[in-house]
Amino acid sequence: MRVYLRYAVRETLANLWRNRMMTIAAVLTVAVSLSLVGAALLLKQSAAQASAQWQQGTRVTVWMQPTASASEVANVKSQLASLPIVKDCVFYSQAQDYKEAQHILPQSEWSVLTVADVPSSFRCVPTVPSNAFVVVSTFKNQPGVYNVTAPEQQIRQMNSAIRILQIVFLALAGVLLLSATVLILNTIRMAIFARRREVSVMKLVGATNWFIRIPYITEGFIQGLLGSLVAVAAVTALHTWYPLHNEFQLNATALLGTNLVVLVVGVVIGSVGSALAIRRFLDV
Amino acid sequence: MIRFENVSKTYKNGTPALKDVSLDIEKGEFVFLVGASGSGKTTFLRLLLREELPDRGRILEAGRDISELSKWRVPYLRRNIGCVFQDFRLLPNKSVFENVAFALEVIGRPRSTIESQVPQILELVGLSEKAKNLPGELSGGEQQRVAVARAFVNRPLILLADEPTGNLDPTNSESIMALLERINRTGTTVVMATHDKALVDRMRRRVIELDHGEMVRDQVRGVYGIDEPAEIR
Numbered sequence: 125m126r127v128y129l130r131y132a133v134r135e136t137l138a139n140l141w142r143n144r145m146m147t148i149a150a151v152l153t154v155a156v157s158l159s160l161v162g163a164a165l166l167l168k169q170s171a172a173q174a175s176a177q178w179q180q181g182t183r184v185t186v187w188m189q190p191t192a193s194a195s196e197v198a199n200v201k202s203q204l205a206s207l208p209i210v211k212d213c214v215f216y217s218q219a220q221d222y223k224e225a226q227h228i229l230p231q232s233e234w235s236v237l238t239v240a241d242v243p244s245s246f247r248c249v250p251t252v253p254s255n256a257f258v259v260v261s262t263f264k265n266q267p268g269v270y271n272v273t274a275p276e277q278q279i280r281q282m283n284s285a286i287r288i289l290q291i292v293f294l295a296l297a298g299v300l301l302l303s304a305t306v307l308i309l310n311t312i313r314m315a316i317f318a319r320r321r322e323v324s325v326m327k328l329v330g331a332t333n334w335f336i337r338i339p340y341i342t343e344g345f346i347q348g349l350l351g352s353l354v355a356v357a358a359v360t361a362l363h364t365w366y367p368l369h370n371e372f373q374l375n376a377t378a379l380l381g382t383n384l385v386v387l388v389v390g391v392v393i394g395s396v397g398s399a400l401a402i403r404r405f406l407d408v
Numbered sequence: 409m410i411r412f413e414n415v416s417k418t419y420k421n422g423t424p425a426l427k428d429v430s431l432d433i434e435k436g437e438f439v440f441l442v443g444a445s446g447s448g449k450t451t452f453l454r455l456l457l458r459e460e461l462p463d464r465g466r467i468l469e470a471g472r473d474i475s476e477l478s479k480w481r482v483p484y485l486r487r488n489i490g491c492v493f494q495d496f497r498l499l500p501n502k503s504v505f506e507n508v509a510f511a512l513e514v515i516g517r518p519r520s521t522i523e524s525q526v527p528q529i530l531e532l533v534g535l536s537e538k539a540k541n542l543p544g545e546l547s548g549g550e551q552q553r554v555a556v557a558r559a560f561v562n563r564p565l566i567l568l569a570d571e572p573t574g575n576l577d578p579t580n581s582e583s584i585m586a587l588l589e590r591i592n593r594t595g596t597t598v599v600m601a602t603h604d605k606a607l608v609d610r611m612r613r614r615v616i617e618l619d620h621g622e623m624v625r626d627q628v629r630g631v632y633g634i635d636e637p638a639e640i641r
Contacts, residue, residue: 321499322499328491330488335516
């Protein structure tokens with residue numbers, strides 16, 4: 125067994141080195157395709173998490189005209205209070221909204237505003253997220269109301285955009301994974317071709333089939349593994365450094381899961397590539 | 409040791425390679441296999457190695473029907489059969505020592521066995537001095553001796569030689585023959601396919617002649633040609 129391990133390791137490394145250009149091509153293709161897979165997975169999880177958070181705290185904001193009279197504000201307030209589909213309502217005065225605008229807007233924009241320009245608002249949470257639309261339609265044309273906004277629509281739009289992006293990523297990754305498999309198959313084929321004399325002698329003196337095959341299997345396995353390790357680094361870097369708004373930020377478990385998928389897919393691709401090459405080109 | 413029972417083999421393109429061949433080769437025998445090119449000699453050897461399966465009939469080696477051997481056991485069968493070819497089939501980028509060691513290494517023999525067996529066998533074939541040379545640096549005769557060493561290092565029960573002297577001059581042919589005889593004297597069964605008339609005539613060993621796949625002659629102490637008087641078995 126020890127003899128064999130040493131033999132297998134030596135043969136595998138020699139094969140990898142002999143075909144280093146092909147190996148690099150195969151590893152990079154695996155890396156790029158798996159990075160796309162990883163990015164698509166992260167994107168999907170981020171989007172799912174963000175929309176879950178938003179749904180929980182879906183808010184409807186009724187913006188009053190900055191010029192709305194006190195009676196108009198009071199009227200809206202009492203209507204909101206009597207509406208059964210609205211749970212909580214908090215009134216933000218013009219001064220409060222002005223203060224918030226200072227936080228949200230860039231200085232160049234809020235510096236031209238005065239407290240009198242800023243609308244006061246009611247921030248309400250509907251009992252069920254879909255009720256947000258009822259609130260929108262009820263208050264939109266009320267006197268003194270400037271606008272009613274609900275994030276639901278934006279969430280839906282964003283979700284469909286993310287879904288399309290994800291499909292594009294996965295389709296690209298699928299094509300690349302296929303070419304990675306073919307590239308690995310080809311490197312193994314070249315390795316087998318370079319060693320055809322050795323293989324014929326091995327068969328002649330009675331080396332077992334697995335003895336002959338294993339160095340080629342491990343070669344493909346290693347190519348897949350190297351590629352997926354590069355992809356894991358890329359995915360982790362993306363996760364760590366890409367500036368995402370809080371709602372999108374994933375925890376370490378999600379990252380770990382994604383990386384695990386990337387690793388497994390890489391190893392499977394490598395093994396499948398070499399298995400195909402062995403079936404077709406290694407006559408044992 | 410080797411028994412053919414009504415063995416026939418036809419290749420896919422329709423050429424018959426062996427027709428109803430039956431024979432027995434005892435342990436420790438030295439047998440020449442003669443016949444024109446295409447007479448079935450190589451098929452005979454390939455059947456023994458189970459590189460081919462017979463269409464009809466049975467082949468027994470050491471009492472076992474090799475057609476019934478499962479695929480994964482074939483390598484173990486081959487460990488009992490050494491092979492030498494006309495074109496040597498050495499690995500050009502490995503030294504003489506490594507070429508012989510390779511045969512032990514790939515059947516999983518430990519380093520210590522290799523270290524003790526290889527020098528011993530190189531001594532037997534008279535190439536101890538050239539252990540570190542590459543095959544390209546040796547003469548044809550020396551290369552064939554390396555091939556014999558590789559075939560015999562695992563002490564097989566049977567040694568098959570397919571025209572082992574085909575590429576060699578008479579002097580080198582002599583030394584290879586002497587080597588095969590020595591190996592035969594250790595109890596190894598030797599089957600040698602050859603075209604070398606002078607050699608067969610001089611050795612006076614058992615001769616099996618094939619012609620278009622049929623066994624036309626089996627003589628105990630035979631000669632190459634049938635025009636000479638010989639004891640018919």
